[in-house]
Amino acid sequence: MVTRDGRRRVTISDVASHAQVSTTAVSKVLRNAYGVSEAMRAKVQAAIDELGYRPHAAARAMRGRTFTIGVVLPHIRNPFFADILDGLNEQIAGAGYQAIIVQGGSMDPDSEGRAINALVDRQVDGILIVAPVLARSRLEEMARSTPTVVLGRHDRSAVYDSVLDDDEVGAELAVEHLISLGHRRIAHISQKDSGPARSVVWLHTIRARTYERVMAEHGLAEHIAVVATSYTEEGGYQAARELLAREPRPTAVFAGSDQAAFGALAAIHEAGLAVPGDVSVAGYDNARVTALAHISLTSVDQDGAIMGRTAGRLLLERISEGRTSAVRFSVTPTLVTRRSTAPPRG
Amino acid sequence: MVTRDGRRRVTISDVASHAQVSTTAVSKVLRNAYGVSEAMRAKVQAAIDELGYRPHAAARAMRGRTFTIGVVLPHIRNPFFADILDGLNEQIAGAGYQAIIVQGGSMDPDSEGRAINALVDRQVDGILIVAPVLARSRLEEMARSTPTVVLGRHDRSAVYDSVLDDDEVGAELAVEHLISLGHRRIAHISQKDSGPARSVVWLHTIRARTYERVMAEHGLAEHIAVVATSYTEEGGYQAARELLAREPRPTAVFAGSDQAAFGALAAIHEAGLAVPGDVSVAGYDNARVTALAHISLTSVDQDGAIMGRTAGRLLLERISEGRTSAVRFSVTPTLVTRRSTAPPRG
């Protein structure tokens, strides 16, 4: 291969001739394959270092592994995804794998499908897909050809692994907290469905249903108020404006995600109301920014780093150890109370 | 190629035999190459659609283009990068290109180098690298073999293109604004150097130097106070704590990035001080969250979407049109004043 500047890239043959061995031997050393003596390994490694050789991932993809994990994120704006990614990288870097990220375009199945195809076409060894909205059949089709972990989706599959937090416990914690503070008119901000309505495969549906269940269990069924927009700042803002216009207005808002909670805070502030004096707000994800003193948002913590690490481990198990049985891993969330929630006034 | 489930992937030969033409013809259609009749194009396209064929990017990489743009981000936590990415995607999607993102590990040249290598090994057609800390010689080495655009770095190169905002203008706007409000003790939060100290290739250095220059021009040289940590929430928090401990404490803080400004807001709030009553705060980037009512941060706006679009256009020019001369594109920032800045008390 000749690069634009006319210099040839160092290939496995260059290493082989420099070390005076066969390309096969070099390949075996590279892959830690069976049948290589210690002397051979040292000799080849020396040649590799001397020439600054790096395996050509694209060429590898033609026959073997690419040592690449593909990650599909709905969008990179959500800070919680950064935690997941850090956990994933930590886990796979040691095994010599590299993560590449593509944006899936949140809530749009077509765009998500294109993103997945892009990874499959690039022959990644494994795929982590976060909160997909694609039909399960399409996910399974992909999972049959490439090891796959799905994060944040409540369905069971025999072909891909699942990593999720227990959204029922998380939502319960948040709603119970608000109720125990004395709130009765508690509203919920959810996300619009982008597939079969109210299906429990989606985490936002679980959070919303749990909210309704807990409200009902405490005799607050008449106060149930859900506005479904999206788990974004804009979505939270719109939903909160709608809720604040109601009469009587809610004294507390449980937002399905921290981003939505930020938008809600903005709307509340804009309406001239105080948090938590007039309205308490709780979020979900415990993104790092929620801890900052001027925001100080009560939020449900799901450990993104552990979820990312686990996803990485599950993928490596499938890739290297050939596991084919499906696994489901669930973390239990906890509530972090901060200054955005307090007993209602009067 | 046989996938795990035993099904063969559809290849160009399958398409060729199905359409009863040569693989060469199919390849030409795929690449929009010269020498294809309209009838041929239609026939081949029909076969492609019928079989659901998708080109194998890894195989393409062996001889031709991968139709992939690699993006190196210091980390995905910074919301400003999301704007850049949206602009880039918008520009390259039409040309059939796909962006893949790798994390470079901010402020760590080694980790950044590994990220770049990962992209080069995967044979991407072009690379966009955001705010790199790597030595210029390494960047140029890479740029000689792969079309490269560097975003947010103030050096001139003959081999790669540069996209940046005019940080001198931006910093001037922010500092002049604070001075015109009547502030004199204005502090600045900057970023530690991760290479040659105080070199003007780094945008944080330009912002810091401009701050010093403008202060001096207004006879405020004695009030110059710079704390260099990092453009992150943690960095802004630490720096602000240090600044608030000084006697007398500053009445205004110009943070070099919005993220640092958020950290500063947290520290100020934690110290029991009010914004803008006790301390005014201005940031840089005008990330979307700064506009939210409960934050309402005065910030310097650089249009990330335009920068991303331009970077995409410049890369496509190099890839498709073979441009080799280096280009430099600079956007002029504007100031967006919000409620975090006001005249000093008393």
Added chain:
DNA sequence: TTAATGATGGGTATCGTTACCCATCGCGGT
């Protein structure tokens, strides 16, 4: 009429690496 030209389609070597298979060697057991 012939030669030159342009448009179109196809044959084939090749990119860098690995999977598969085979050759060789040394050693222990019969």
Added chain:
DNA sequence: ACCGCGATGGGTAACGATACCCATCATTAA
């Protein structure tokens, strides 16, 4: 002395697509 076996190293045909070159044919110019 011979056989069998495990350990080691190498030869070679793929993987899927494209670049390069050539063959063919219709059209136009001389």
